């Protein structure tokens with residue numbers, strides 16, 4: 090039987106930094122010769138879940154499918170880095186439960202930045218449209234985001250650099266013996 094992998098689950102508003110942190114963390118874990126797979130909302134929504142929209146029901150289905158894939162990867166020893174807004178506590182907690190059932194660790198990282206800051210960054214030009222009412226059900230503007238009450242880590246991307254946030258995650262993974270000390 091394989092040793093299980095682990096999951097780093099980034100949750101936060103659009104533009105908070107989930108993809109950015111996932112990309113840099115992936116590089117660091119690859120340097121340590123781990124098998125890594127990133128699952129990213131922007132990519133997965135164009136493939137595996139391209140039939141889904143942004144209603145509550147569809148968002149839940151989106152994360153259910155991602156959870157299914159995440160569980161399989163974690164079961165087979167892969168360090169799985171998941172970057173989705175994943176706005177509902179219940180759905181994230183279910184992902185944790187499923188991953189834990191494979192004896193794999195689940196590390197929830199709340200990527201924290203205010204709506205104002207995300208809108209200022211407006212990486213994808215979506216906030217402008219959301220505030221103009223051109224996009225419905227936009228998280229943080231016209232759709233809820235349930236902040237994690239007890240995530241393992243909070244990366245405050247308004248006050249930390251990308252490198253600082255990634256270092257905090259790596260140190261946590263080492264401290265918890267999820268990855269060996271480098």
Ligand code: ADP
Nearest residue numbers: 102103104105106107108109212246249250251
């Ligand atoms: P998300 O995946 O959450 O939608 P992105 O990673 O696509 O967000 O965009 C986040 C933006 O915020 C990027 O332009 C990134 O350079 C910027 N940013 C500034 N500081 C940080 C930080 N400490 N961590 C992550 N991203 C940051």
